[in-house]
Amino acid sequence: MSCDEELTVRVDNLSFSYGTKRNPCTKTLKGITINARKGQLIGIMGPNGCGKTTFMRCINKVLKPQEGAVYIDGKDVDRLKMMEVAKICANIPADVPDDFHLSVEEFVALGRYPFVTGIWWEGEKDERLVREAMDTYHVTHLKDRKLAELSSGEKARVLLAKGAVQQPKILLADEPSAHLDLKFKLQVMQALKDLSRQGVTVITASHDINLIAKYADLVIVISDGGILSYGPPSEVINEEVIRAVYDVEVTVIRDRGEIFVIPMKPVDPEKGDDEDTRPCEKGIVAD
Amino acid sequence: MEDSKVGRAKAKLALIMGLGSVSLVLLFILSISSGAMDIPFKDAMDAVWSIIVNGVNENDKFELAIYYLRIPRALGAIAVGIGLATAGAVMQALIRNPLVDPYITGVSSGAAVGATMATLAGITLFGDPIYSLPIMAFVGAIGAFFVTMLLAEAAGGRPIAYVLGGTIIGIALSSVTTLIMYNNSDKLHGVLFWLFGSFSSMSWTKCLIVLAVVITLALIMLLYAKELNVVLLGDEQARQLGMNVKRFKPIMFVLVAALASVSVAFTGVIGFVGLIVPHLARMMVGGDHRVLIPASIMVGANVLLLADIVCKTAAEPAELPVGAIIAVIGAPFFGYLMIKLGKEYVM
Numbered sequence: 001m002s003c004d005e006e007l008t009v010r011v012d013n014l015s016f017s018y019g020t021k022r023n024p025c026t027k028t029l030k031g032i033t034i035n036a037r038k039g040q041l042i043g044i045m046g047p048n049g050c051g052k053t054t055f056m057r058c059i060n061k062v063l064k065p066q067e068g069a070v071y072i073d074g075k076d077v078d079r080l081k082m083m084e085v086a087k088i089c090a091n092i093p094a095d096v097p098d099d100f101h102l103s104v105e106e107f108v109a110l111g112r113y114p115f116v117t118g119i120w121w122e123g124e125k126d127e128r129l130v131r132e133a134m135d136t137y138h139v140t141h142l143k144d145r146k147l148a149e150l151s152s153g154e155k156a157r158v159l160l161a162k163g164a165v166q167q168p169k170i171l172l173a174d175e176p177s178a179h180l181d182l183k184f185k186l187q188v189m190q191a192l193k194d195l196s197r198q199g200v201t202v203i204t205a206s207h208d209i210n211l212i213a214k215y216a217d218l219v220i221v222i223s224d225g226g227i228l229s230y231g232p233p234s235e236v237i238n239e240e241v242i243r244a245v246y247d248v249e250v251t252v253i254r255d256r257g258e259i260f261v262i263p264m265k266p267v268d269p270e271k272g273d274d275e276d277t278r279p280c281e282k283g284i285v286a287d
Numbered sequence: 288m289e290d291s292k293v294g295r296a297k298a299k300l301a302l303i304m305g306l307g308s309v310s311l312v313l314l315f316i317l318s319i320s321s322g323a324m325d326i327p328f329k330d331a332m333d334a335v336w337s338i339i340v341n342g343v344n345e346n347d348k349f350e351l352a353i354y355y356l357r358i359p360r361a362l363g364a365i366a367v368g369i370g371l372a373t374a375g376a377v378m379q380a381l382i383r384n385p386l387v388d389p390y391i392t393g394v395s396s397g398a399a400v401g402a403t404m405a406t407l408a409g410i411t412l413f414g415d416p417i418y419s420l421p422i423m424a425f426v427g428a429i430g431a432f433f434v435t436m437l438l439a440e441a442a443g444g445r446p447i448a449y450v451l452g453g454t455i456i457g458i459a460l461s462s463v464t465t466l467i468m469y470n471n472s473d474k475l476h477g478v479l480f481w482l483f484g485s486f487s488s489m490s491w492t493k494c495l496i497v498l499a500v501v502i503t504l505a506l507i508m509l510l511y512a513k514e515l516n517v518v519l520l521g522d523e524q525a526r527q528l529g530m531n532v533k534r535f536k537p538i539m540f541v542l543v544a545a546l547a548s549v550s551v552a553f554t555g556v557i558g559f560v561g562l563i564v565p566h567l568a569r570m571m572v573g574g575d576h577r578v579l580i581p582a583s584i585m586v587g588a589n590v591l592l593l594a595d596i597v598c599k600t601a602a603e604p605a606e607l608p609v610g611a612i613i614a615v616i617g618a619p620f621f622g623y624l625m626i627k628l629g630k631e632y633v634m
Binding site for chain 1: 292293297516519524531573
């Protein structure tokens with residue numbers, strides 16, 4: 001445990017259920033334990049409804065787990081105020097409502113909300129960080145445009161800028177590249193990678209196995225609410241795991257350290273493919 | 288000096304407040320020099336000066352008309368304009384729907400039920416009988432607003448649910464108003480004035496009540512302009528930025544309900560102001576509430592004062608009901624806005 005001080009996110013035996021006693025098994029997380037270190041990019045994989053988003057919501061206190069705890073920088077998130085969490089933990093949503101008249105610059109500046117000390121206006125430092133973030137993500141030329149007028153790729157960069165302007169230690173990105181074409185997918189993932197190299201712990205959920213394989217330092221595979229597999233992409237991403245998680249036959253090609261996943265066909269449904277009726281598996285503890 | 292967003296916002300704010308104040312002063316002068324009694328402009332100004340310097344001379348009929356009728360009436364129009372516009376802007380942010388305003392969320396129809404009950408059915412709560420109408424209107428307005436909110440929340444709380452809920456409550460309450468009127472058709476005149484919306488019954492006491500409440504509530508809302516920006520992102524995103532949405536929104540809803548209700552209680556149903564003014568303000572200064580709310584205040588005050596001048600002068604010596612005038616001009620204007628802004632306002 002030599003690098004304990006480097007641990008930024010520790011999730012300890014976390015269990016969460018939206019359900020009631022009558023309907024306890026839908027969308028449930030059970031016994032999840034992970035350790036994320038400073039500067040790691042962690043990719044979360046798993047089928048629709050497996051609990052990826054729920055898991056990320058538990059990390060920044062949007063949801064309160066029934067069992068277990070989340071520690072950020074050694075502090076129990078449950079004991080932190082939402083404002084304190086917001087100062088260390090930013091999130092990039094897959095989409096935001098854009099039916100209001102905020103300009104790109106005003107929108108990015110909202111990321112400074114937890115830090116603004118005055119009643120009304122952002123300070124000098126906030127303004128400087130907003131300018132820098134807009135430069136970094138190449139949206140300065142869009143600063144006076146309305147969010148609704150942007151293309152998906154532009155909007156993704158604006159969302160990244162808003163996340164970065166919070167100067168977080170932890171960045172949660174839920175399917176940040178979902179609606180983007182190939183170029184923007186790569187741009188967004190590279191931006192997340194750059195942030196992680198600057199010391200931010202990035203946790204991102206994605207359905208794109210190839211992107212996870214290419215960019216993630218660690219992969220968490222969630223299936224039926226538990227961790228099915230956990231480790232570096234080279235260990236985790238293989239035919240068996242993907243077959244078990246997605247019910248899909250794939251071919252995995254390894255070439256000079258890179259991993260390429262080629263989907264072949266769905267697994268025959270004879271063993272039953274209705275995920276909601278499958279019993280909850282006991283979560284696997286991973287480090 | 289680097290390009291500063293805050294600097295530009297402050298400049299916009301100064302410009303809109305400056306222009307708005309100048310135009311408001313001019314309209315105010317125009318308002319107190321126009322009306323049913325024919326007072327030449329110069330005499331009106333002399334009378335105002337004399338009132339300021341010597342107090343009101345009870346023997347001068349010009350001074351009496353200006354002091355007891357025209358000034359409270361103009362101040363009342365300004366107060367109601369500020370109240371409805373601010374309430375509209377804040378409701379649109381809280382509900383995240385650019386289509387809501389005090390009219391659509393049931394406030395006006397609730398107030399109408401209260402007003403007809405007070406004047407026609409003689410149902411009053413407490414206090415001086417002169418105030419039974421505004422008090423009942425206020426109670427009806429607040430009640431209808433909260434029923435609309437509860438209905439919308441129970442239906443999932445999506446932005447469209449508030450419009451649907453408000454429409455349903457509005458139709459139901461309008462029928463109640465109709466039924467009360469139907470059963471009291473001999474006494475209709477007393478409430479019709481109110482239902483059409485008018486500033487003609489403004490007194491100093493009434494206008495000071497509205498002004499005091501409206502200015503206090505609008506100032507409180509201005510203090511939270513930054514938070515209203517964050518709320519635009521939706522509840523979950525606002526929470527992730529550290530905002531206590533669960534506490535903020537109910538408190539704001541209570542304040543905005545009081546603001547809208549007191550705005551319609553004395554003067555009657557004036558639709559569209561709460562809807563259109565924030566949109567006009569947004570077109571001028573953008574969506575940042577730190578500039579948008581002051582701009583809405585300025586535009587709202589100017590628009591209603593101007594509308595009241597039109598009502599006083601367009602059909603002299605008869606007076607037109609301000610609610611109807613605003614709706615006649617407002618409805619096509621809103622149609623135009625919808626078409627023009629349809630792309631940006633994804634509903």
